[in-house]
Amino acid sequence: MRRVTVLLACIALLLPGALAAFETTWGVTLDGSAGFSYAGHQDENDPSYTITSAIWSRSLFALGLDRSIELLAQGSYTWTDDRPYLFDVDLLRAAGRYPGLLGPTSVVRATAGRFQFRDTTGIVLNHVADGMQARVNYPGLRTRAAIGYTGLLLNPVSDIRMTMADLADGGDDDELFGPRRIVALGEVSFPEVYLRQTVTVGLTSQFDLRDADDDEATLNTGYLSLALAGPLVANVYHSLSGTVMFGKGELGDDSENLTGLMADARIRYYREDLLSSRIGLGLTWASGAGDDLDRFVPISRSTAGTILNLPVENLLRGEVSYSIQPVPRVQTEYTVGWFFTADKDDRPETIGVQPQPDGRWLGTEVTTRVSARITSDLGLSVTGGVFAPSSGDNGVFTNTREAEYLLRIDVSTGF
Amino acid sequence: MLLAVATAPVHSQSNEIVDRILAEEELTYGSAAYLLLLASDSIDEDATLASAAEALNRSGLGLENRGANDPITLGEYALLTMRVFAVPGGIAWSIHPAPRYATRELEYRRVIQGQVYPNMKLSGERAMRILGRVLNLREGGAL
Numbered sequence: 001m002r003r004v005t006v007l008l009a010c011i012a013l014l015l016p017g018a019l020a021a022f023e024t025t026w027g028v029t030l031d032g033s034a035g036f037s038y039a040g041h042q043d044e045n046d047p048s049y050t051i052t053s054a055i056w057s058r059s060l061f062a063l064g065l066d067r068s069i070e071l072l073a074q075g076s077y078t079w080t081d082d083r084p085y086l087f088d089v090d091l092l093r094a095a096g097r098y099p100g101l102l103g104p105t106s107v108v109r110a111t112a113g114r115f116q117f118r119d120t121t122g123i124v125l126n127h128v129a130d131g132m133q134a135r136v137n138y139p140g141l142r143t144r145a146a147i148g149y150t151g152l153l154l155n156p157v158s159d160i161r162m163t164m165a166d167l168a169d170g171g172d173d174d175e176l177f178g179p180r181r182i183v184a185l186g187e188v189s190f191p192e193v194y195l196r197q198t199v200t201v202g203l204t205s206q207f208d209l210r211d212a213d214d215d216e217a218t219l220n221t222g223y224l225s226l227a228l229a230g231p232l233v234a235n236v237y238h239s240l241s242g243t244v245m246f247g248k249g250e251l252g253d254d255s256e257n258l259t260g261l262m263a264d265a266r267i268r269y270y271r272e273d274l275l276s277s278r279i280g281l282g283l284t285w286a287s288g289a290g291d292d293l294d295r296f297v298p299i300s301r302s303t304a305g306t307i308l309n310l311p312v313e314n315l316l317r318g319e320v321s322y323s324i325q326p327v328p329r330v331q332t333e334y335t336v337g338w339f340f341t342a343d344k345d346d347r348p349e350t351i352g353v354q355p356q357p358d359g360r361w362l363g364t365e366v367t368t369r370v371s372a373r374i375t376s377d378l379g380l381s382v383t384g385g386v387f388a389p390s391s392g393d394n395g396v397f398t399n400t401r402e403a404e405y406l407l408r409i410d411v412s413t414g415f
Numbered sequence: 416m417l418l419a420v421a422t423a424p425v426h427s428q429s430n431e432i433v434d435r436i437l438a439e440e441e442l443t444y445g446s447a448a449y450l451l452l453l454a455s456d457s458i459d460e461d462a463t464l465a466s467a468a469e470a471l472n473r474s475g476l477g478l479e480n481r482g483a484n485d486p487i488t489l490g491e492y493a494l495l496t497m498r499v500f501a502v503p504g505g506i507a508w509s510i511h512p513a514p515r516y517a518t519r520e521l522e523y524r525r526v527i528q529g530q531v532y533p534n535m536k537l538s539g540e541r542a543m544r545i546l547g548r549v550l551n552l553r554e555g556g557a558l
Contacts, residue, residue, distance in 0.1 A: 415516075
């Protein structure tokens with residue numbers, strides 16, 4: 001009886017007012033990708049093909065007083081030439097919106113289920129997880145708190161690869177699920193507090209739940225981020241962030257406290273009147289293992305470049321990009337990136353690295369992307385580029401590492 | 416501003432009808448026909464909602480078995496908008512011109528904004544805003 005009372009009380013909290021309306025819609029998407037890459041130092045340069053078909057549904061419960069709960073579900077089937085089938089639940093979330101719940105100017109949003117978790121920087125954590133998130137927004141203050149679990153994500157789609165054990169599991173077909181982590185984040189943001197600048201402070205953490213063997217390391221980390229973003233002058237926008245990583249790595253009976261740093265700076269110049277032109281400059285630095293600092297390790301392992309398959313760890317990256325819409329519905333983007341190691345003595349884990357490199361220059365990457373929205377439900381993009389590794393006194397690689405070329409074609413449609 | 420945009424082709428004599436449509440919590444078929452045909456210069460300003468519905472049906476662009484006072488959904492209004500203004504659609508629309516694909520097409524073009532469900536109710540005010548965006552796109556040559 002008491003449980004029923006509690007349940008009814010919860011329902012009463014979640015459904016204030018009468019259930020005013022229910023709406024639903026659904027659809028199917030189909031995505032195909034063909035990738036052709038060539039690198040002289042690799043034994044195999046086979047093309048890769050991927051086809052993903054997904055079905056989605058979206059439902060709205062209008063509760064009255066502008067309050068609502070929206071349910072979103074998406075499941076997919078993926079075929080690749082490496083794996084004939086992969087069924088996955090991409091998204092499954094309920095999101096409630098409650099204006100005025102905590103004051104007349106407040107908007108409360110509560111989300112539960114499987115959805116995208118993103119930290120303040122978008123570099124430390126940008127990954128799907130299963131959990132809950134609450135946002136409370138006021139005109140001059142935005143707050144967010146979330147907690148999630150990654151252990152139910154399928155191994156092939158999980159990008160949580162923080163330790164060598166995580167990376168080893170990534171190539172193990174016997175592992176059904178990806179690495180188990182509890183992730184938690186909290187964030188406070190002051191929108192347009194001064195000169196239209198938005199200041200954000202965020203705290204993100206992850207706890208390694210691996211049942212590790214004596215020769216497997218575990219890693220628990222926390223990240224404190226400070227970010228500033230907004231317009232500089234007309235048509236020019238910037239974003240800056242700095243993150244301190246503090247953590248503890250354990251291997252058997254040994255443990256080690258870790259401290260790392262990351263900084264990211266971006267400037268974008270928009271000119272919609274000039275064929276929707278956009279110029280971007282970006283600089284990212286993530287500390288390497290050296291005398292004073294440890295290697296910065298993000299929670300989700302995004303790659304530093306389009307072709308260069310290294311994570312944002314022990315890295316200095318600079319890039320210039322230019323985007324233009326020469327004709328309606330066609331967008332072209334040109335990007336040049338320069339990559340360096342942050343610490344000379346911290347060698348990246350990739351093919352062809354000098355045993356004791358004198359230099360820190362990894363190489364240069366040039367990519368071009370053409371995206372076309374042929375119709376509202378048919379998209380096509382072609383990406384091509386080259387990564388030129390750097391060797392010699394200033395470079396990281398030996399002469400055995402050759403240039404890498406990529407051509408990728410993506411098609412998407414839906415009904 | 417809404418009225419300034421949507422009433423560009425609407426003369427003062429029809430303001431009373433437009434005011435009534437704006438106040439509708441559920442847009443009727445006759446109101447939809449009146450708005451769309453008046454904005455496309457297909458009827459006179461002194462037409463009634465019932466005659467607008469008949470004109471829409473006679474043109475072959477209307478919905479079957481609908482009375483002037485019957486409510487229509489967001490998806491049905493999107494369908495009528497696509498037909499009256501001959502908005503080009505995507506692949507799905509070309510194969511099966513249904514309210515759900517009309518809704519998606521207009522959502523893609525940012526004509527329909529906010530919560531978008533084809534079977535949801537549509538207020539007169541929201542219908543006017545949608546019509547205003549369609550007219551803006553036509554003036555800009557995007558439709």
